[in-house]
Amino acid sequence: MAIFNLNVNGKQNQVDVEPDTPVLWVLRDHLNLVGTKFGCGVSQCGSCTVHINGVAVRSCATPVSMVGNQKIVTIEGLSRNANHAVQEAWLEHDVPQCGYCQAGQIMNAAALLSVNSNPSDEEIESAMSGNICRCGTYIRIKAAIKTAASKMS
Amino acid sequence: MTLIKTNYNRRSFLKVSAATGGGMVLGFNWLTSCTPSGQEMLSIPDSWFDINAFIKIGENGVVTIMSPNPEIGQNVKTSMPMIVAEELDVDWKNVIVEQAGLDTDNFRRQLAGGSQSIRQGWQSLRMAGATARRMLMEAAAKEWNVSTSELTTENGTIYHKSSNKSIGYGEVSTIAAGLDVPEEVELKDVKDFKIIGKSKKNVDGSGIVKGEPLFGLDYKRDGMLIAMIEHPPAFGMKLKSMDARVAKSMPGIVDVITVQTEPEDKQWSDTNAFTTLVVVLGNSTWEVMKAKKTLKIEWEWDTRPESSDDHEQALAKLLEKKPDEPGRKDGDPEGAFRKAAKVIEKTYSAPFLAHNTMEPMNFFAHVTAEKADLVGPIQTPQYLRKSVSSILGLPEENISIMMTRMGGGFGRRLYGNFGVEAAVISQKIKAPVQLVYTREDDMTQGTYRPAYKVKYRAALDDENNLIGFHVRGTGIHGGPVFANRYPAGTVDNYLAENQTVESNISTGAWRAPRSNFMAGAEQSFLDEVAEVAGKDPIDFRLELFDRAINDPVGEKNDYDPKRYAGVLKLVKEKSGWGEETQGVYRGVSAYYCHNSYVAQVLDVIMDKGKPRVKKVWCAVDCGIVVNPEAARNQIEGGIVDGIGHAMFSSLTFKDGAPEQNNFDSYKLIRHPEAPMEIETFFVENGIDPTGLGEPSLPPIMGALANALYKATGERLYKQPFAQQDIVLG
Numbered sequence A: 001m002a003i004f005n006l007n008v009n010g011k012q013n014q015v016d017v018e019p020d021t022p023v024l025w026v027l028r029d030h031l032n033l034v035g036t037k038f039g040c041g042v043s044q045c046g047s048c049t050v051h052i053n054g055v056a057v058r059s060c061a062t063p064v065s066m067v068g069n070q071k072i073v074t075i076e077g078l079s080r081n082a083n084h085a086v087q088e089a090w091l092e093h094d095v096p097q098c099g100y101c102q103a104g105q106i107m108n109a110a111a112l113l114s115v116n117s118n119p120s121d122e123e124i125e126s127a128m129s130g131n132i133c134r135c136g137t138y139i140r141i142k143a144a145i146k147t148a149a150s151k152m153s
Numbered sequence B: 001m002t003l004i005k006t007n008y009n010r011r012s013f014l015k016v017s018a019a020t021g022g023g024m025v026l027g028f029n030w031l032t033s034c035t036p037s038g039q040e041m042l043s044i045p046d047s048w049f050d051i052n053a054f055i056k057i058g059e060n061g062v063v064t065i066m067s068p069n070p071e072i073g074q075n076v077k078t079s080m081p082m083i084v085a086e087e088l089d090v091d092w093k094n095v096i097v098e099q100a101g102l103d104t105d106n107f108r109r110q111l112a113g114g115s116q117s118i119r120q121g122w123q124s125l126r127m128a129g130a131t132a133r134r135m136l137m138e139a140a141a142k143e144w145n146v147s148t149s150e151l152t153t154e155n156g157t158i159y160h161k162s163s164n165k166s167i168g169y170g171e172v173s174t175i176a177a178g179l180d181v182p183e184e185v186e187l188k189d190v191k192d193f194k195i196i197g198k199s200k201k202n203v204d205g206s207g208i209v210k211g212e213p214l215f216g217l218d219y220k221r222d223g224m225l226i227a228m229i230e231h232p233p234a235f236g237m238k239l240k241s242m243d244a245r246v247a248k249s250m251p252g253i254v255d256v257i258t259v260q261t262e263p264e265d266k267q268w269s270d271t272n273a274f275t276t277l278v279v280v281l282g283n284s285t286w287e288v289m290k291a292k293k294t295l296k297i298e299w300e301w302d303t304r305p306e307s308s309d310d311h312e313q314a315l316a317k318l319l320e321k322k323p324d325e326p327g328r329k330d331g332d333p334e335g336a337f338r339k340a341a342k343v344i345e346k347t348y349s350a351p352f353l354a355h356n357t358m359e360p361m362n363f364f365a366h367v368t369a370e371k372a373d374l375v376g377p378i379q380t381p382q383y384l385r386k387s388v389s390s391i392l393g394l395p396e397e398n399i400s401i402m403m404t405r406m407g408g409g410f411g412r413r414l415y416g417n418f419g420v421e422a423a424v425i426s427q428k429i430k431a432p433v434q435l436v437y438t439r440e441d442d443m444t445q446g447t448y449r450p451a452y453k454v455k456y457r458a459a460l461d462d463e464n465n466l467i468g469f470h471v472r473g474t475g476i477h478g479g480p481v482f483a484n485r486y487p488a489g490t491v492d493n494y495l496a497e498n499q500t501v502e503s504n505i506s507t508g509a510w511r512a513p514r515s516n517f518m519a520g521a522e523q524s525f526l527d528e529v530a531e532v533a534g535k536d537p538i539d540f541r542l543e544l545f546d547r548a549i550n551d552p553v554g555e556k557n558d559y560d561p562k563r564y565a566g567v568l569k570l571v572k573e574k575s576g577w578g579e580e581t582q583g584v585y586r587g588v589s590a591y592y593c594h595n596s597y598v599a600q601v602l603d604v605i606m607d608k609g610k611p612r613v614k615k616v617w618c619a620v621d622c623g624i625v626v627n628p629e630a631a632r633n634q635i636e637g638g639i640v641d642g643i644g645h646a647m648f649s650s651l652t653f654k655d656g657a658p659e660q661n662n663f664d665s666y667k668l669i670r671h672p673e674a675p676m677e678i679e680t681f682f683v684e685n686g687i688d689p690t691g692l693g694e695p696s697l698p699p700i701m702g703a704l705a706n707a708l709y710k711a712t713g714e715r716l717y718k719q720p721f722a723q724q725d726i727v728l729g
Ligand code: FES
Pocket: A037, A038, A039, A040, A041, A042, A043, A044, A045, A046, A047, A048, A049, A058, A059, A060, A061
């Protein structure tokens, strides 16, 4: 076990875990931030997407020891009151079905828009291709990303 | 206005009481829709969800509608309360929807109607709203000393027009709670609906986008241990011995045990190939995951291992064998084939599929000597309770089950083995536990959509009329053919047969059971027959419907040919069928299941040598659409799901072991492969609502195959299509 000081959603947290513990399980089991979801554990589905220093990463495959003092943002910390443009667009398009994949989709979409404020259809598809939605809400996700892009610009 | 007798369902209205702190509470029987129907599923009994719900009207007029019905993404938590609110005549913005558990003191188990009772559910939800409204009006009438018939309601307020008086529901709700339940109530006219038919946002939408703890895996309790299982690596194997010394010495590990999870009193929902399991228990998920990898387990063969080649051969062999009894026979099919000018014969097949709900199986259980407390994602809580009662030896009254939101169901969470496992583990370890499946555990556990094969034969006379039709299907644990479905009823000489292959691999209902294979096969075949007959594929299908409308063959046809033809005509018109666009390849399909009718036109383009679905037009007749935007979302989801599985997904076996165990080897459809656009059209006919979560999936597989044929010149007979070189380009 080892002590790690993590900056999560703007707050410092101390956890005592094995160094190879994926950030996903630190968040879910130790910091009680369960908005980040477990889907595959092998970087294939995107359910566990968080931002580390603003970049979308798969937290299931990111050992806590690699984080250092970089800033982690999870779905719970994306905005104060679900008022990030992406979250608002998600509600406007009534995107979720079961909803399980959506935190990961939202985090990935928000990271995309932070580097490309006006992505084309193709750019959206390729940036989002690591995020599976088993319920098949892809068309709504794409529409919501476009709405968010237009609101943000 | 319709008058209905409440005593039709009187038993359900057992409970009217004053809420603590004032207000009125009305318990009513809550039926469900949008679940796989019992008729469609082998070995699932008629009675389905049999749960209660409440309407609570607070003194301030806020209405709480309890939704005890598990939400798997089919939107019932929004759309079913909408139906209640409509008849109650309240403003939707004053309605709060709450999820309830199976067995608080207030929620007692009652028997609901049959699983085909979407209409009954529709009625009982409306009746619940109407009954509460009527009682509130009676309370106001008492207050004002006028007759109830002089009163009207609007948006949660009762009016007495002639005296210009009005009063809010909240103000009379406590009085209403003391009244008898009326014997008869009025239902609104469909044309007066104000909530039903208007899109309402998902009531959990904001919780979902904020990442709130809504799902089973998000549940936590103090002192809870994490449990993970190790099941045999292959079907046909069982536990021989295990060495857990390393695991037990690892940090955070509490114990490693074995459990037996088969209830003595087995029900259909206890489908499970692996009943003896090794369980690792520990303080955190990662520690348990790591320890699980160090287990040294010896497994031994119990039954013979099967491989996909064995299934292929067994299904193909049986396809050539006449069953003892046909599912249906009209006229003289063999005679028709003998005198036919042309005979077309084609065989279609599809692989096993896993459900792959995005949230892997999991359940929380805390079992003590006296009681069991379970929390988690389950589609059939009352069946789970029975199984848990049987295996723990606790009376059902001492078992409580709280349903969480589910990260997908697709039929998988009808089978509650994971809930039983959690309970048995908790009982043995004497602590609260959360059982968590890894994706690998989940995908290799079984309960799959079985592999199928079906052979179609069509006989045409020399004027290209369809004079004979023969369909024979084979499947693992049950054949896929629905004997009385289209084109039964449209052809004089007809034969439908099923054959079954037994297997040690467990199978279960998967979104639109059997239809999820049959529709694609049938609609591809009819397309090919139409081509041989030199007819437009839509005209050919319509010709058959004309026959079923004017002079149907047989009496058991399970569809309404007018509604069926109706969706086909609608999609023909909306898609501009018949117009050719360079580089765009079209396919059409129509299917009926879950009492709903769907027709689709699908356009494919070739993009860098690969096919891409450009657009799908989808016409749906599911009666009244309660929540249109959510309904469109369901339809779109079914289409994407259908395209994805027809195109990419497959689960294969080698020596009893699944060859895919995560999303790197098991391919699911992703963003770049999804259709670029889907447009949905609902038939407006005021008929009571029918199934919506499933019917758009089956036909799309046919529309896709037919469009791919146009694009590539090759007919596709074997799913998944993308494994065939031709489609990959
Ligand atoms: S859980 Fe991390 S990518 Fe699937």
